[in-house]
Amino acid sequence: MTQREVEPLETMLDVAVELLSTIETIVPSGEFYTGLCDVVCRMTVMERAGIWLYDMGSHRVEVAGVHGADLDELARVEATVENTPIARRALLEDRVVVAQDHIEDEVPADLARVMGLTTLTCTPIAAAGRWYGVLLADRGGERFELADIDRDLLRMISKILALAAGARITMRQQERARRLADRLNLAREIHERVMQRLFGVSLVLASGRMLGDEERERCAREMSDALADLRTALRRPLARASRPSTTTLREEIERLPHQRPRLPTTVQWREGLRVPEELEGITQSVLSEALTNVRKHAEPTRVEIVVDAGDGALVFEMGNDGLAPAGTGQTPRSGGMGLRLASFEALQHGGLLEFGETDPGWWRVRLVVPMDEER
Numbered sequence: 001m002t003q004r005e006v007e008p009l010e011t012m013l014d015v016a017v018e019l020l021s022t023i024e025t026i027v028p029s030g031e032f033y034t035g036l037c038d039v040v041c042r043m044t045v046m047e048r049a050g051i052w053l054y055d056m057g058s059h060r061v062e063v064a065g066v067h068g069a070d071l072d073e074l075a076r077v078e079a080t081v082e083n084t085p086i087a088r089r090a091l092l093e094d095r096v097v098v099a100q101d102h103i104e105d106e107v108p109a110d111l112a113r114v115m116g117l118t119t120l121t122c123t124p125i126a127a128a129g130r131w132y133g134v135l136l137a138d139r140g141g142e143r144f145e146l147a148d149i150d151r152d153l154l155r156m157i158s159k160i161l162a163l164a165a166g167a168r169i170t171m172r173q174q175e176r177a178r179r180l181a182d183r184l185n186l187a188r189e190i191h192e193r194v195m196q197r198l199f200g201v202s203l204v205l206a207s208g209r210m211l212g213d214e215e216r217e218r219c220a221r222e223m224s225d226a227l228a229d230l231r232t233a234l235r236r237p238l239a240r241a242s243r244p245s246t247t248t249l250r251e252e253i254e255r256l257p258h259q260r261p262r263l264p265t266t267v268q269w270r271e272g273l274r275v276p277e278e279l280e281g282i283t284q285s286v287l288s289e290a291l292t293n294v295r296k297h298a299e300p301t302r303v304e305i306v307v308d309a310g311d312g313a314l315v316f317e318m319g320n321d322g323l324a325p326a327g328t329g330q331t332p333r334s335g336g337m338g339l340r341l342a343s344f345e346a347l348q349h350g351g352l353l354e355f356g357e358t359d360p361g362w363w364r365v366r367l368v369v370p371m372d373e374e375r
């Protein structure tokens with residue numbers, strides 16, 4: 001067995017382990033995808049590699065990481081499934097496609113020109129019928145034949161990537177389903193116990209007749225039982241407790257510049273302020289939802305994050321411009337669940353989540369949650 005066949009397998013395992021360990025985090029960073037492209041070039045004869053991913057939030061295809069080329073330059077190339085037939089074919093046929101002739105018909109013209117492409121490989125990042133993106137790789141603009149081992153390695157790396165992406169999505173869906181189930185149970189419990197009692201009492205009161213001592217006592221008992229039921233129901237967690245977190249709010253914010261698509265973010269973090277450990281989960285939940293939302297519902301030129309404290313409370317705020325004009329139907333301003341679920345989570349910590357268009361064209365999410373004074 002040659003050296004080259006042995007080393008990749010170990011590297012591949014490292015890649016798989018690293019990928020799976022990122023499933024819990026918000027979004028793997030650009031640095032991470034760039035690291036993967038480095039791995040592709042180390043393990044195969046490829047000299048340049050780039051990963052393009054479909055962003056479900058913005059509905060755009062964005063370059064996520066690259067080796068051997070300038071990321072910012074590639075980020076300027078407008079790539080879609082339509083103007084990149086090679087990607088479409090690779091995804092549809094679920095195989096590595098090599099393009100040699102008429103390359104400018106296969107990829108966006110800007111990409112072919114900027115990169116001086118001659119022979120190009122395109123590997124689908126897809127699993128279980130879901131398309132996540134593609135991995136493009138070449139030998140620095142040289143013509144070449146793709147060897148079977150390189151084809152297999154490209155396939156393996158992209159499959160691992162797709163599996164990790166799929167696992168992340170499934171996990172988020174399960175989490176969401178669980179939270180919904182919690183809310184439904186709460187609604188049902190209140191409906192079945194509290195409402196029934198109150199309804200009984202209201203019938204008696206509405207009858208208009210004078211109540212005897214016994215009836216009055218029964219009404220009072222029903223009311224106090226209803227209150228007790230309500231108290232028990234509300235004491236139960238409304239939403240799932242914040243996830244135990246392996247990362248910190250500060251780390252997640254610091255990683256933002258490495259994420260693609262890059263957001264035009266400024267951060268004001270009160271000097272010396274440390275987020276208490278018990279508030280890491282809720283603040284990261286709000287950050288995560290706010291980031292998903294800004295990508296999904298806005299085309300911002302400004303995103304402002306503030307982490308502050310005062311009056312015994314921690315304040316996390318994120319604002320953005322670039323809202324779709326009201327009435328265009330592009331962003332129904334109420335439809336979803338994300339912010340409402342985050343509000344429940346905030347309530348569990350005795351906090352409050354406000355959100356909405358504070359000034360025309362400026363969207364703001366603001367979490368205020370109590371914490372110890374001395375921090």
Ligand SMILES: Nc1ncnc2c1ncn2[C@@H]1O[C@H](COP(=O)(O)OP(=O)(O)OP(=O)(O)O)[C@@H](O)[C@H]1O
Nearest residue numbers: 293294297298331332333334336337338339340363
């Ligand atoms: N950053 C933002 N910029 C502009 N509009 C926003 C922003 N965040 C939220 N909105 C608006 O508020 C609505 C509610 O957001 P929320 O996160 O609760 O739901 P969603 O994102 O539409 O769906 P879900 O979170 O359930 O996937 C959105 O539909 C959108 O109209």
Ligand SMILES: [Mg+2]
Nearest residue numbers: 293336338339
């Ligand atoms: Mg949302």
